[in-house]
Amino acid sequence: MSYEDLLGFVRETEALSQVAGRLSWDQETVMPRGAADQRAEESAALSHVLHQRRTDARLEDWLAQIDDAALDPMGQAVMRHVRRDFDRTRKLPPKLASDLARLTSRAQGIWAEARAAGDFAAFAPTLAEVVRLKREEGAALSAGGDVYDALLADYEPGTTAAELDAMFGALRPRLVALREAVLDRPDPGGVSGTFDETAQLAMSTKVAEIFGYDFTRGRIDKAVHPFSSGSGADVRITTRTAADDPFNCLYSTIHEVGHATYEQGIDDAYALTPLGQGVSMGVHESQSRIYENQLGRSRAFTGWLYGQMRDAYGDFGVADEEAFFAAVNRVQNGFIRTEADEVQYNLHVLLRFDLERALISGDLEVADLEAAWNERFEKDFGFAVDRPANGVLQDVHWSVGLFGYFPTYTLGNVYAGCLYGGLRDAVPDLDDRLARGDLSAATGWLRENLQRHGGLRPPRETIELACGMVPSEGPLLDYLEEKFGALYGL
Amino acid sequence: MSYEDLLGFVRETEALSQVAGRLSWDQETVMPRGAADQRAEESAALSHVLHQRRTDARLEDWLAQIDDAALDPMGQAVMRHVRRDFDRTRKLPPKLASDLARLTSRAQGIWAEARAAGDFAAFAPTLAEVVRLKREEGAALSAGGDVYDALLADYEPGTTAAELDAMFGALRPRLVALREAVLDRPDPGGVSGTFDETAQLAMSTKVAEIFGYDFTRGRIDKAVHPFSSGSGADVRITTRTAADDPFNCLYSTIHEVGHATYEQGIDDAYALTPLGQGVSMGVHESQSRIYENQLGRSRAFTGWLYGQMRDAYGDFGVADEEAFFAAVNRVQNGFIRTEADEVQYNLHVLLRFDLERALISGDLEVADLEAAWNERFEKDFGFAVDRPANGVLQDVHWSVGLFGYFPTYTLGNVYAGCLYGGLRDAVPDLDDRLARGDLSAATGWLRENLQRHGGLRPPRETIELACGMVPSEGPLLDYLEEKFGALYGL
Numbered sequence: 003m004s005y006e007d008l009l010g011f012v013r014e015t016e017a018l019s020q021v022a023g024r025l026s027w028d029q030e031t032v033m034p035r036g037a038a039d040q041r042a043e044e045s046a047a048l049s050h051v052l053h054q055r056r057t058d059a060r061l062e063d064w065l066a067q068i069d070d071a072a073l074d075p076m077g078q079a080v081m082r083h084v085r086r087d088f089d090r091t092r093k094l095p096p097k098l099a100s101d102l103a104r105l106t107s108r109a110q111g112i113w114a115e116a117r118a119a120g121d122f123a124a125f126a127p128t129l130a131e132v133v134r135l136k137r138e139e140g141a142a143l144s145a146g147g148d149v150y151d152a153l154l155a156d157y158e159p160g161t162t163a164a165e166l167d168a169m170f171g172a173l174r175p176r177l178v179a180l181r182e183a184v185l186d187r188p189d190p191g192g193v194s195g196t197f198d199e200t201a202q203l204a205m206s207t208k209v210a211e212i213f214g215y216d217f218t219r220g221r222i223d224k225a226v227h228p229f230s231s232g233s234g235a236d237v238r239i240t241t242r243t244a245a246d247d248p249f250n251c252l253y254s255t256i257h258e259v260g261h262a263t264y265e266q267g268i269d270d271a272y273a274l275t276p277l278g279q280g281v282s283m284g285v286h287e288s289q290s291r292i293y294e295n296q297l298g299r300s301r302a303f304t305g306w307l308y309g310q311m312r313d314a315y316g317d318f319g320v321a322d323e324e325a326f327f328a329a330v331n332r333v334q335n336g337f338i339r340t341e342a343d344e345v346q347y348n349l350h351v352l353l354r355f356d357l358e359r360a361l362i363s364g365d366l367e368v369a370d371l372e373a374a375w376n377e378r379f380e381k382d383f384g385f386a387v388d389r390p391a392n393g394v395l396q397d398v399h400w401s402v403g404l405f406g407y408f409p410t411y412t413l414g415n416v417y418a419g420c421l422y423g424g425l426r427d428a429v430p431d432l433d434d435r436l437a438r439g440d441l442s443a444a445t446g447w448l449r450e451n452l453q454r455h456g457g458l459r460p461p462r463e464t465i466e467l468a469c470g471m472v473p474s475e476g477p478l479l480d481y482l483e484e485k486f487g488a489l490y491g492l
Numbered sequence: 493m494s495y496e497d498l499l500g501f502v503r504e505t506e507a508l509s510q511v512a513g514r515l516s517w518d519q520e521t522v523m524p525r526g527a528a529d530q531r532a533e534e535s536a537a538l539s540h541v542l543h544q545r546r547t548d549a550r551l552e553d554w555l556a557q558i559d560d561a562a563l564d565p566m567g568q569a570v571m572r573h574v575r576r577d578f579d580r581t582r583k584l585p586p587k588l589a590s591d592l593a594r595l596t597s598r599a600q601g602i603w604a605e606a607r608a609a610g611d612f613a614a615f616a617p618t619l620a621e622v623v624r625l626k627r628e629e630g631a632a633l634s635a636g637g638d639v640y641d642a643l644l645a646d647y648e649p650g651t652t653a654a655e656l657d658a659m660f661g662a663l664r665p666r667l668v669a670l671r672e673a674v675l676d677r678p679d680p681g682g683v684s685g686t687f688d689e690t691a692q693l694a695m696s697t698k699v700a701e702i703f704g705y706d707f708t709r710g711r712i713d714k715a716v717h718p719f720s721s722g723s724g725a726d727v728r729i730t731t732r733t734a735a736d737d738p739f740n741c742l743y744s745t746i747h748e749v750g751h752a753t754y755e756q757g758i759d760d761a762y763a764l765t766p767l768g769q770g771v772s773m774g775v776h777e778s779q780s781r782i783y784e785n786q787l788g789r790s791r792a793f794t795g796w797l798y799g800q801m802r803d804a805y806g807d808f809g810v811a812d813e814e815a816f817f818a819a820v821n822r823v824q825n826g827f828i829r830t831e832a833d834e835v836q837y838n839l840h841v842l843l844r845f846d847l848e849r850a851l852i853s854g855d856l857e858v859a860d861l862e863a864a865w866n867e868r869f870e871k872d873f874g875f876a877v878d879r880p881a882n883g884v885l886q887d888v889h890w891s892v893g894l895f896g897y898f899p900t901y902t903l904g905n906v907y908a909g910c911l912y913g914g915l916r917d918a919v920p921d922l923d924d925r926l927a928r929g930d931l932s933a934a935t936g937w938l939r940e941n942l943q944r945h946g947g948l949r950p951p952r953e954t955i956e957l958a959c960g961m962v963p964s965e966g967p968l969l970d971y972l973e974e975k976f977g978a979l980y981g982l
Contacts, residue, residue, distance in 0.1 A: 017537035020530070024518060025511060032522070036708035037726035040510070043764060047507035051541055218526035236527035274533060 005077055008064040009275070012084060015055045016274040020232060022048050027231040027238055031223045056091050076277065079458045083276030086159065093143050102135050106403040113401035122372045122390045129400060130368040133361050136405050140362060150362045153406035157283040158413060160460045163359060166409050169416060169475045170352050176479050177352075178382055180486060181345050185335065185384075187490040190328035194319035197248040201314050205248075206241055206255040208310075213293055214445040215239075215259045216266050228254040230261035230290075234273040237265040248311065248318075249330060253294055260293030261286055263445065267453030282461035283407065287414020288421055289448065295344050295415075296422040296481065297444055301327050302436035310439070328489055335385060337392035345486055348415055349382045354397070354408040362405060417465050419478025421452070424469035495567055498554040499765070502574060505545045506764040510722060512538050517721040517728055521713045546581050566767065569948045573766030576649065583633050592625050596893040603891035612862045612880045619890060620858040623851050626895050630852060640852045643896035647773040648903060650950045653849060656899050659906060660842050663965045667842075668872055670973055671835050675825065675874075677980040680818035684809035687738040691804050695738075696731055696745040698800075703783055704935040705729075705749045706756050718744040720751035720780075724763040727755040738801065738808075739820060743784055750783030751776055753935065757943030772951035773897065777904020778911060779938065785834050785905075786912040786971065787934055791817050792926035800929070818979055825875060827882035835976055838905055839872045844887070844898040852895060907955050909968025911942070914959035 025048065029041055065088060070081045109128045116125035137149060144152035150163045207222060220232075225240035232238055239258035243251040264280050272278040280286040297303060308326040311318065320326045333343045339350035357374060360366035366374055375394040376387045387393035399407055426432055428451075429443045436444070452468040465473050486492070515535055523531060555578060560571045599618045606615035630639035640653045697712060710722075715730035722728055729748035733741040754770050762768040770776040787793055798816040801808065810816045823833045829840035847864055850856035856864055865884040866877045877883035889897055916922055918941075919933045926934070942958040955963050976982070 013533070014537045014540065017534045018541065021511065021515060021534050021538055024515065024534075028514060028518065032711065034707065034709050034711055034726060034728075036706070040725040040763065043503070044507045044511050044514075047504045048511055050504065051508065216526070217524065219524050221522065221524055235530040236524060238524075273530065 005068050005073060008068060009080065013274045018052055022052065023232050030225045031240060061088050079277055080275055083457060090143060093145065094139065095142060098138055098142065102139060102403060105131060105135060109401045110398065113398065117391050117395040120389050120391055122394055126368050132400065132403055133368060136403055137362055150359050150406065157407050157410050158461060159282065160462050170355060170412065173348060173475050173479065174352055177349050180483055183492050184333045184345055184486055184490045190332055192329045192332055196245045197315055199243045202243045202248055202251045205314055206251050209252060210255055210259045212439055213256060213259045213441050214263050219266055220262055228258050230258045233265045233279040237262045253298060256298045257290045257294040260290035264289040264453045267449040268456035269454045272456045277457040279456060281457045281464050283410035284413035284417060285461045285464055287411055288417035291415050292418040292421055296418060297441065299330050300436055302433040304330050305437050306439040331489055337387060338396055345482060348412045351408055351412040353378050353382065358405050358408060416475050416478050417473055419481050420465065420469040420471060420473045422481060423477045495558050495563060498558060499570065503764045508542055512542065513722050520715045521730060551578050569767055570765055573947060580633060583635065584629065585632060588628055588632065592629060592893060595621060595625060599891045600888060603888065607881050607885040610879050610881055612884055615885065616858050622890065622893055623858060626893055627852055640849050640896065647897050647900050648951060649772060650952050659965045660845060660902060663838060663969065664842055666969050667839050670976060673982050674823045674835055674976055674980045680822055682819045682822055686735045687805055689733045692733045692738055692741045695800065695804055696741050699742060700745055700749045702929055703746060703749045703931050704753050709756055710752055718748050720748045723755045723769040727752045743788060746788040747780045747784040750780035754779040754943045757939040758946035759944045762946045767947040769946060771947045771954050773900035774903035774907060775951045775954055777901055778907035781905050782908040782911055786908060787931065789820050790926055792923040794820050795927050796929040821979055827877060828886055834972060838902045841898055841902040843868050843872065848895050848898060906965050906968050907963055909971055910955065910959040910961060910963045912971060913967045
């Protein structure tokens with residue numbers, strides 16, 4: 003029994019986990035539709051194998067016998083991940099784990115039907131059962147500590163709801179105020195016309211390359227929802243197109259390229275170990291968002307992009323670079339989180355964070371969730387939700403048991419704000435480069451200072467080391483107020 | 493311990509085996525090229541899981557405790573497969589199995605290099621080691637019986653080399669004579685011009701549908717080598733195109749559709765059990781070959797196809813249906829098995845069968861293999877091999893340890909000949925239907941009488957039941973002599 007034995011076992015588990023990811027990619031992109039039932043059995047068989055490995059009796063022996071202090075920093079980091087995962091598995095009663103898996107697999111379909119029917123009541127009893135089991139899960143994992151924190155730790159280990167609450171509490175009033183001020187100003191307008199799909203995909207491919215996506219270790223396909231999948235040498239992304247909105251395809255691609263280059267940028271030495279993937283959801287989202295927003299939606303880069311789009315599409319109703327910058331960053335009323343602009347996006351997330359904490363703590367009953375959602379939405383956004391599909395039923399997350407996941411979106415934006423400060427200090431001529439469509443210094447800085455470390459250090463430490471400061475919401479707020487203040491003449 | 497427990501275990505193993513197949517498909521079609529090394533680890537991890545399941549200690553207990561006679565016919569057939577597989581695994585020393593896996597994985601690369609360099613001597617020592625280990629394997633599996641038969645049983649259980657030798661011995665002189673007679677006659681000529689790739693792929697898709705390929709449970713992609721992959725509800729095929737030869741894409745597609753519709757046609761009740769896939773290589777090849785040749789290259793079907801091709805490509809230098817029929821079935825001298833016409837294909841296989849039996853028995857040394865190949869080739873084909881890539885180094889099979897595989901190609905052709913007789917009796921208006929591009933009666937008969945049974949019965953019994961006769965080489969020879977006699981005016 004040695005660290006090398008454990009590492010061999012863990013590497014094989016990680017390799018099988020990559021296979022499971024490949025299978026999901028296949029399902030979302032190329033799988034024949036008639037194969038769905040058989041695929042469910044194939045995926046379940048592989049999940050069963052992975053579960054058996056994560057609960058393998060040898061792990062306990064290895065963990066008891068290995069002296070972490072005798073290992074090098076990489077070994078110690080691997081042990082930290084393995085011990086945490088094993089501890090989690092050990093704490094969770096097997097029956098609760100299988101009850102949750104069965105329920106959430108069923109609940110997703112019930113949610114989709116309720117959403118289509120616009121009937122929250124049809125979903126409420128199922129969601130109540132999900133909440134009940136997630137509270138049980140959180141209680142088992144927390145071992146007497148905070149239940150919500152225990153759920154959050156699955157996505158953002160080392161961060162507490164109290165920390166997020168302080169951060170988000172400072173965000174909310176300034177975002178609400180910024181939103182109101184911006185929407186009081188004239189609408190700058192957007193693009194017009196239709197945009198050829200082949201040209202959109204070609205431009206996305208070109209921009210993905212410019213942002214450093216390595217096509218020899220990845221590929222782009224079309225799918226209903228954009229996503230990034232896989233780690234190491236095989237990191238694939240998907241995109242989608244809308245004929246009247248070229249930004250949908252373009253910016254969802256840049257977003258996924260942020261996720262994917264993070265995975266591609268991790269030190270090869272960590273491949274197929276627990277260090278060989280993005281360290282947390284929040285840190286992952288910091289990469290997708292800084293690529294998409296602070297870089298991709300900057301005045302400098304959109305200036306270059308405008309020329310590219312004119313070359314590709316001719317006249318699309320936008321007169322010059324300034325008008326294009328405004329069109330890319332147009333702020334409009336809307337119900338849907340995934341379609342929200344930079345100013346409003348985090349308000350959507352904060353709403354979900356507060357409501358899901360109240361559900362888990364028991365302060366809010368599922369029966370009262372729709373009313374609570376609608377009340378909070380009107381308070382922050384100034385108009386009423388018109389139907390459940392535009393409100394409480396819009397996101398899949400809760401149906402599949404993702405509680406503690408939403409706040410990592412905003413945490414990622416906060417981290418992106420901090421990283422952007424560090425990046426600007428390190429690359430003084432950043433805007434000149436972006437204006438030439440040259441992303442290499444920016445993506446190179448992120449790779450060198452953050453991405454390559456993978457899971458070597460805990461998430462917060464990873465961010466602090468990269469941006470040289472204790473992360474806070476200040477830089478994000480300053481950035482948003484400055485950018486949108488200038489854009490809207492505030 | 494019950495049959496139900498065993499079946500649950502076996503179903504999960506089959507599901508994982510399908511995942512492994514999906515991973516291979518991915519590797520040959522869509523995998524980014526930089527992912528090869530990581531993929532090797534992913535595939536090895538999955539192979540390891542499959543190996544562990546095939547040697548799982550519980551299997552021995554189940555097999556000891558289950559009373560096969562108390563089961564229904566399906567259960568008895570499942571037990572027959574499971575007992576045979578377990579018996580094979582038990583007989584094979586684990587070290588020999590891993591030595592073979594390591595050697596053949598290395599040998600394929602050495603073969604490819606030797607082939608490119610045209611240097612058999614560079615491959616010979618490695619091949620000698622493969623032969624040595626395959627003889628060991630055959631000896632371990634045969635337990636005192638015929639060594640080659642034990643290897644053959646991996647691909648065609650229930651058939652012996654002695655039976656094949658008698659069958660092939662009757663084939664060879666008549667095929668050699670037919671070949672000589674045909675090549676004495678004037679060359680009918682082929683197509684001319686270039687054929688648009690998109691149009692070729694569209695025609696292949698159309699023809700695949702006509703031959704009964706279910707695209708809701710499959711898909712066609714391009715790959716370097718055409719293949720069929722997967723069972724049940726997810727059976728994918730690949731094809732390739734050559735700008736000057738539309739038949740390459742078209743007939744390799746029909747061939748793979750034969751394999752794939754066999755898998756798709758198996759009774760749903762057998763899915764993810766050992767009965768849920770084609771019962772042997774020979775039976776599989778009977779389906780691909782009857783689709784491709786007896787049906788796809790028939791006078792009746794090519795008459796319909798000619799009209800389709802004129803519509804798609806305009807004038808391609810073939811005057812009428814008769815000339816087109818001759819062009820599709822053109823017989824020409826050639827070195828390469830995979831490019832051979834119906835008359836010569838089996839002569840290529842017979843050569844390999846005789847040489848590989850001699851290698852395994854020890855009658856032929858690897859050092860003498862090239863000379864033996866060249867001598868035999870000139871004897872049957874009437875001209876000399878010009879270089880190893882056109883001779884002894886042309887096929888990958890031996891490098892990866894496939895001994896006993898080659899004869900199943902010709903056995904499949906023999907089976908196709910017998911099935912074609914049964915089909916003609918059952919569908920008297922077959923030619924009228926083919927002439928209208930209507931394959932439904934033919935593919936329906938094959939599905940009903942052969943394909944749907946999957947692995948329910950042993951291979952020979954499966955064929956006998958379908959064609960109502962003890963299979964022999966007679967029908968294939970009669971069919972070839974009649975078809976090519978008429979075509980070449982013999």
